[in-house]
Amino acid sequence: MSTDDRELLGRVITGDAGALETLMARHSARVYRLAYGITRSAPDAEEVVQDVFLQIIDKGGGFEGRSALSSWIYRITTNLSLNKRRGKRRELETSLDEMLPTFLPDGHRAGDRAFVVADWSRTPDAALLSGEARRVLEAALDRLPDHYRAVLVLKDVEELSNEEVAQAVGDTVAAVKTRLHRARMALREQLTRHLGAGT
Amino acid sequence: MICRELIAVLDEYLDGTLVPDVVIDLERHLAVCDPCRAYLATYRKTRELGARVGDVPMPEEMTTRLRALLVARLGNQRES
Numbered sequence: 480m481s482t483d484d485r486e487l488l489g490r491v492i493t494g495d496a497g498a499l500e501t502l503m504a505r506h507s508a509r510v511y512r513l514a515y516g517i518t519r520s521a522p523d524a525e526e527v528v529q530d531v532f533l534q535i536i537d538k539g540g541g542f543e544g545r546s547a548l549s550s551w552i553y554r555i556t557t558n559l560s561l562n563k564r565r566g567k568r569r570e571l572e573t574s575l576d577e578m579l580p581t582f583l584p585d586g587h588r589a590g591d592r593a594f595v596v597a598d599w600s601r602t603p604d605a606a607l608l609s610g611e612a613r614r615v616l617e618a619a620l621d622r623l624p625d626h627y628r629a630v631l632v633l634k635d636v637e638e639l640s641n642e643e644v645a646q647a648v649g650d651t652v653a654a655v656k657t658r659l660h661r662a663r664m665a666l667r668e669q670l671t672r673h674l675g676a677g678t
Numbered sequence: 679m680i681c682r683e684l685i686a687v688l689d690e691y692l693d694g695t696l697v698p699d700v701v702i703d704l705e706r707h708l709a710v711c712d713p714c715r716a717y718l719a720t721y722r723k724t725r726e727l728g729a730r731v732g733d734v735p736m737p738e739e740m741t742t743r744l745r746a747l748l749v750a751r752l753g754n755q756r757e758s
Contacts, residue, residue: 496749503745511736525740532748536755580717586680588713595713600723607727616731635725636732660689667717667724 484548488539503532506549509637510556516632517560519621527559546646553639553647557629564625575624578665597675612674619669627662630655679707684714688721 484505490498507528514527534555581589588595599607606612620628626648633644634655644659645652679700684707690696691704708714 491752494752494755496752499748499752500745503741503748507741507744508736511740512732512734515734516732521737521740525744528736528740529744529747532744533751536748536752580685582682586682588681588717596716598716598719600719604727604730607723608730613731616727620728620731631728632732635729638729656689663689663721663724663728664685666728667721670724670727671720 488535488548491535492539499532499536502535506552507532509549510552513553513556513632513637514560514563516636517557517625517629518563519628520563523560523563527556527563530559531556550643550646553633553637553643554649557633557647561625561629575627575661575665578619578622578668579661580664580668594671594675597671599671599674602674607674612670615669615673616666619666622669623662623665627658627665630658631662631666634659679703681707681711681714681717684708684711685717688718691718692722692725 484502487498487502491502510528510531511524514524514531515521518524518527531552583589602612607616620631623631629648630644633639633647634641639647641652641655641659645655648655684704687696687700687704691701696704708718
Protein backbone atom coordinates (compact mmCIF):
# COMPACT_ATOMS: atom_id res chain seq x y z
CA MET A 480 0.00 0.00 0.00
CA SER A 481 1.38 3.45 -0.75
CA THR A 482 2.27 5.49 2.31
CA ASP A 483 -0.32 7.95 1.17
CA ASP A 484 -3.15 5.40 1.21
CA ARG A 485 -1.98 3.96 4.52
CA GLU A 486 -1.89 7.40 6.08
CA LEU A 487 -5.32 8.28 4.67
CA LEU A 488 -6.80 5.05 5.97
CA GLY A 489 -5.37 5.74 9.42
CA ARG A 490 -6.91 9.22 9.40
CA VAL A 491 -10.32 7.87 8.28
CA ILE A 492 -10.35 5.49 11.23
CA THR A 493 -9.88 8.46 13.54
CA GLY A 494 -12.84 10.24 11.91
CA ASP A 495 -11.14 12.53 9.38
CA ALA A 496 -13.80 13.35 6.75
CA GLY A 497 -11.28 14.97 4.39
CA ALA A 498 -9.23 11.77 4.31
CA LEU A 499 -12.37 9.76 3.53
CA GLU A 500 -13.23 12.11 0.68
CA THR A 501 -9.71 11.77 -0.72
CA LEU A 502 -9.90 7.97 -0.56
CA MET A 503 -13.30 8.10 -2.26
CA ALA A 504 -12.00 10.38 -5.00
CA ARG A 505 -9.13 7.98 -5.53
CA HIS A 506 -10.96 4.65 -5.48
CA SER A 507 -14.75 5.02 -5.85
CA ALA A 508 -14.80 5.16 -9.67
CA ARG A 509 -13.06 1.79 -9.98
CA VAL A 510 -15.20 0.27 -7.22
CA TYR A 511 -18.33 1.38 -9.08
CA ARG A 512 -17.03 0.19 -12.46
CA LEU A 513 -16.22 -3.25 -11.08
CA ALA A 514 -19.44 -3.51 -9.07
CA TYR A 515 -21.53 -2.47 -12.06
CA GLY A 516 -19.63 -4.88 -14.30
CA ILE A 517 -20.47 -7.79 -12.01
CA THR A 518 -23.97 -6.87 -10.83
CA ARG A 519 -25.06 -5.20 -14.13
CA SER A 520 -27.27 -2.92 -12.03
CA ALA A 521 -26.64 0.74 -11.11
CA PRO A 522 -28.61 0.56 -7.81
CA ASP A 523 -26.79 -2.63 -6.78
CA ALA A 524 -23.44 -1.11 -7.74
CA GLU A 525 -24.21 1.98 -5.67
CA GLU A 526 -24.95 -0.22 -2.64
CA VAL A 527 -21.67 -2.05 -3.16
CA VAL A 528 -19.71 1.22 -3.28
CA GLN A 529 -21.46 2.28 -0.08
CA ASP A 530 -20.71 -1.04 1.63
CA VAL A 531 -17.04 -1.00 0.58
CA PHE A 532 -16.50 2.44 2.07
CA LEU A 533 -18.48 1.54 5.17
CA GLN A 534 -16.04 -1.31 5.67
CA ILE A 535 -13.20 1.17 5.30
CA ILE A 536 -14.80 3.48 7.88
CA ASP A 537 -15.30 0.62 10.31
CA LYS A 538 -11.67 0.42 11.32
CA GLY A 539 -10.39 -0.32 7.87
CA GLY A 540 -12.67 -3.32 7.54
CA GLY A 541 -9.96 -5.65 8.76
CA PHE A 542 -7.38 -4.45 6.26
CA GLU A 543 -3.99 -5.70 7.44
CA GLY A 544 -1.73 -3.73 5.13
CA ARG A 545 0.11 -6.71 3.66
CA SER A 546 -0.99 -5.80 0.13
CA ALA A 547 -1.94 -2.62 -1.69
CA LEU A 548 -5.19 -1.03 -0.57
CA SER A 549 -6.40 -1.28 -4.17
CA SER A 550 -5.97 -5.09 -4.11
CA TRP A 551 -7.95 -5.33 -0.90
CA ILE A 552 -10.64 -3.07 -2.40
CA TYR A 553 -10.85 -5.24 -5.53
CA ARG A 554 -11.29 -8.32 -3.34
CA ILE A 555 -14.06 -6.95 -1.13
CA THR A 556 -15.80 -5.27 -4.08
CA THR A 557 -15.81 -8.58 -5.97
CA ASN A 558 -17.17 -10.47 -2.96
CA LEU A 559 -19.88 -7.93 -2.19
CA SER A 560 -20.91 -7.76 -5.86
CA LEU A 561 -21.13 -11.53 -6.20
CA ASN A 562 -23.18 -11.66 -2.98
CA LYS A 563 -25.56 -9.08 -4.45
CA ARG A 564 -26.06 -11.27 -7.48
CA ARG A 565 -26.75 -14.39 -5.45
CA GLY A 566 -30.28 -15.51 -6.17
CA LYS A 567 -30.94 -12.67 -8.61
CA ARG A 568 -31.61 -12.73 -12.33
CA ARG A 569 -30.62 -16.36 -12.66
CA GLU A 570 -33.19 -16.70 -15.40
CA LEU A 571 -30.98 -14.57 -17.63
CA GLU A 572 -28.04 -16.89 -17.37
CA THR A 573 -27.82 -19.62 -19.95
CA SER A 574 -25.55 -22.60 -20.03
CA LEU A 575 -22.16 -21.44 -21.16
CA ASP A 576 -21.82 -24.53 -23.32
CA GLU A 577 -24.61 -23.19 -25.52
CA MET A 578 -22.52 -20.09 -26.14
CA LEU A 579 -19.26 -21.79 -27.11
CA PRO A 580 -17.98 -22.77 -30.57
CA THR A 581 -18.80 -26.25 -31.77
CA PHE A 582 -16.59 -28.68 -33.68
CA LEU A 583 -16.89 -31.58 -36.06
CA PRO A 584 -15.49 -34.97 -34.96
CA ASP A 585 -12.30 -34.21 -36.94
CA GLY A 586 -11.73 -31.02 -34.92
CA HIS A 587 -12.75 -28.51 -37.60
CA ARG A 588 -15.34 -25.84 -36.83
CA ALA A 589 -18.95 -26.96 -37.20
CA GLY A 590 -21.54 -24.75 -38.89
CA ASP A 591 -22.26 -23.10 -42.22
CA ARG A 592 -19.22 -21.92 -44.12
CA ALA A 593 -20.60 -18.35 -44.15
CA PHE A 594 -20.86 -18.44 -40.35
CA VAL A 595 -17.44 -19.88 -39.57
CA VAL A 596 -15.63 -17.44 -41.86
CA ALA A 597 -17.69 -14.42 -40.75
CA ASP A 598 -15.29 -11.64 -39.79
CA TRP A 599 -17.00 -8.57 -38.37
CA SER A 600 -13.82 -7.30 -36.69
CA ARG A 601 -13.40 -4.48 -39.20
CA THR A 602 -16.85 -3.07 -38.50
CA PRO A 603 -16.28 0.47 -37.16
CA ASP A 604 -16.26 0.69 -33.36
CA ALA A 605 -19.00 3.32 -33.48
CA ALA A 606 -21.32 0.75 -35.08
CA LEU A 607 -20.26 -2.06 -32.73
CA LEU A 608 -20.74 0.06 -29.63
CA SER A 609 -24.18 1.40 -30.47
CA GLY A 610 -27.61 0.20 -31.56
CA GLU A 611 -28.27 -3.51 -32.09
CA ALA A 612 -24.63 -4.63 -31.73
CA ARG A 613 -24.34 -2.87 -28.39
CA ARG A 614 -27.59 -4.45 -27.23
CA VAL A 615 -26.34 -7.91 -28.22
CA LEU A 616 -23.06 -7.38 -26.38
CA GLU A 617 -24.79 -6.12 -23.23
CA ALA A 618 -27.23 -9.06 -23.34
CA ALA A 619 -24.36 -11.51 -23.78
CA LEU A 620 -22.62 -10.00 -20.74
CA ASP A 621 -25.86 -10.32 -18.75
CA ARG A 622 -26.10 -14.01 -19.64
CA LEU A 623 -22.60 -14.92 -18.51
CA PRO A 624 -22.48 -16.74 -15.18
CA ASP A 625 -21.47 -14.27 -12.43
CA HIS A 626 -18.03 -15.73 -11.75
CA TYR A 627 -17.17 -15.59 -15.44
CA ARG A 628 -18.26 -11.99 -15.72
CA ALA A 629 -16.24 -11.10 -12.63
CA VAL A 630 -12.95 -12.36 -14.10
CA LEU A 631 -13.75 -10.72 -17.44
CA VAL A 632 -14.25 -7.31 -15.83
CA LEU A 633 -11.23 -7.63 -13.55
CA LYS A 634 -8.99 -8.62 -16.46
CA ASP A 635 -10.29 -6.71 -19.47
CA VAL A 636 -11.74 -3.58 -17.85
CA GLU A 637 -9.52 -3.20 -14.78
CA GLU A 638 -6.52 -4.63 -16.63
CA LEU A 639 -5.28 -6.70 -13.69
CA SER A 640 -2.78 -9.51 -14.17
CA ASN A 641 -4.03 -13.10 -14.00
CA GLU A 642 -2.43 -13.39 -10.56
CA GLU A 643 -4.23 -10.26 -9.31
CA VAL A 644 -7.54 -11.51 -10.71
CA ALA A 645 -7.01 -14.86 -8.97
CA GLN A 646 -6.38 -13.04 -5.70
CA ALA A 647 -9.54 -10.92 -6.10
CA VAL A 648 -11.82 -13.88 -6.81
CA GLY A 649 -10.05 -16.29 -4.45
CA ASP A 650 -9.27 -18.87 -7.10
CA THR A 651 -6.25 -20.32 -8.89
CA VAL A 652 -4.58 -18.64 -11.86
CA ALA A 653 -5.35 -21.72 -13.97
CA ALA A 654 -9.07 -21.49 -13.12
CA VAL A 655 -9.07 -17.76 -13.90
CA LYS A 656 -7.44 -18.32 -17.31
CA THR A 657 -9.94 -21.04 -18.22
CA ARG A 658 -12.93 -18.94 -17.15
CA LEU A 659 -11.61 -15.89 -18.96
CA HIS A 660 -11.14 -17.74 -22.23
CA ARG A 661 -14.59 -19.34 -22.04
CA ALA A 662 -16.20 -15.99 -21.23
CA ARG A 663 -14.52 -14.30 -24.20
CA MET A 664 -15.46 -17.19 -26.51
CA ALA A 665 -19.07 -16.95 -25.34
CA LEU A 666 -19.23 -13.20 -26.04
CA ARG A 667 -17.58 -13.67 -29.43
CA GLU A 668 -20.06 -16.38 -30.35
CA GLN A 669 -23.06 -14.23 -29.45
CA LEU A 670 -21.73 -11.29 -31.44
CA THR A 671 -20.98 -13.48 -34.44
CA ARG A 672 -24.44 -15.02 -34.39
CA HIS A 673 -25.89 -11.53 -34.69
CA LEU A 674 -23.29 -9.76 -36.78
CA GLY A 675 -21.93 -12.61 -38.86
CA ALA A 676 -24.59 -12.58 -41.54
CA GLY A 677 -23.82 -8.99 -42.42
CA THR A 678 -20.07 -9.41 -42.83
CA MET B 679 -2.72 -28.37 -35.26
CA ILE B 680 -6.47 -28.47 -35.88
CA CYS B 681 -9.10 -25.77 -35.34
CA ARG B 682 -10.21 -27.10 -31.93
CA GLU B 683 -6.62 -27.07 -30.64
CA LEU B 684 -5.96 -23.61 -32.02
CA ILE B 685 -9.03 -22.08 -30.42
CA ALA B 686 -8.16 -23.70 -27.09
CA VAL B 687 -4.89 -21.77 -26.88
CA LEU B 688 -5.94 -18.52 -28.56
CA ASP B 689 -5.89 -16.50 -25.36
CA GLU B 690 -2.35 -17.59 -24.59
CA TYR B 691 -1.33 -16.86 -28.19
CA LEU B 692 -2.63 -13.29 -27.93
CA ASP B 693 -0.97 -12.88 -24.53
CA GLY B 694 2.33 -14.06 -26.01
CA THR B 695 2.69 -16.86 -23.46
CA LEU B 696 2.77 -19.86 -25.82
CA VAL B 697 6.01 -21.74 -26.35
CA PRO B 698 7.69 -20.98 -29.72
CA ASP B 699 7.05 -24.44 -31.21
CA VAL B 700 3.31 -24.14 -30.60
CA VAL B 701 3.31 -20.63 -32.06
CA ILE B 702 4.90 -21.98 -35.23
CA ASP B 703 2.27 -24.74 -35.50
CA LEU B 704 -0.53 -22.29 -34.79
CA GLU B 705 0.62 -19.75 -37.37
CA ARG B 706 1.10 -22.48 -39.95
CA HIS B 707 -2.51 -23.50 -39.39
CA LEU B 708 -3.71 -19.89 -39.52
CA ALA B 709 -2.05 -19.41 -42.90
CA VAL B 710 -4.30 -22.03 -44.49
CA CYS B 711 -7.51 -21.82 -42.42
CA ASP B 712 -10.03 -19.05 -43.17
CA PRO B 713 -12.35 -19.94 -40.27
CA CYS B 714 -9.50 -19.75 -37.73
CA ARG B 715 -8.28 -16.43 -39.14
CA ALA B 716 -11.82 -15.07 -38.79
CA TYR B 717 -12.05 -16.54 -35.30
CA LEU B 718 -8.78 -14.92 -34.22
CA ALA B 719 -9.79 -11.50 -35.59
CA THR B 720 -13.23 -11.53 -33.99
CA TYR B 721 -11.94 -12.97 -30.70
CA ARG B 722 -9.34 -10.20 -30.47
CA LYS B 723 -12.00 -7.61 -31.26
CA THR B 724 -14.31 -9.09 -28.60
CA ARG B 725 -11.62 -8.53 -25.96
CA GLU B 726 -11.41 -4.87 -26.97
CA LEU B 727 -15.18 -4.41 -27.01
CA GLY B 728 -15.62 -6.01 -23.60
CA ALA B 729 -13.15 -3.53 -22.14
CA ARG B 730 -14.84 -0.57 -23.83
CA VAL B 731 -18.38 -1.54 -22.79
CA GLY B 732 -17.26 -2.15 -19.22
CA ASP B 733 -15.77 1.29 -18.78
CA VAL B 734 -18.86 2.67 -17.03
CA PRO B 735 -18.47 6.00 -15.19
CA MET B 736 -20.03 6.50 -11.80
CA PRO B 737 -22.90 9.00 -12.14
CA GLU B 738 -22.03 12.39 -10.64
CA GLU B 739 -25.18 12.58 -8.51
CA MET B 740 -24.37 9.14 -7.07
CA THR B 741 -20.87 10.32 -6.14
CA THR B 742 -22.33 13.36 -4.37
CA ARG B 743 -24.99 11.31 -2.58
CA LEU B 744 -22.55 8.65 -1.38
CA ARG B 745 -19.98 11.20 -0.25
CA ALA B 746 -22.61 12.98 1.89
CA LEU B 747 -23.91 9.71 3.33
CA LEU B 748 -20.49 8.32 4.20
CA VAL B 749 -19.14 11.55 5.66
CA ALA B 750 -22.28 11.73 7.86
CA ARG B 751 -21.73 8.12 8.89
CA LEU B 752 -18.13 8.87 9.79
CA GLY B 753 -19.28 11.85 11.88
CA ASN B 754 -21.87 9.72 13.70
CA GLN B 755 -19.29 7.07 14.45
CA ARG B 756 -16.92 9.67 15.91
CA GLU B 757 -19.67 11.02 18.19
CA SER B 758 -20.74 7.61 19.45
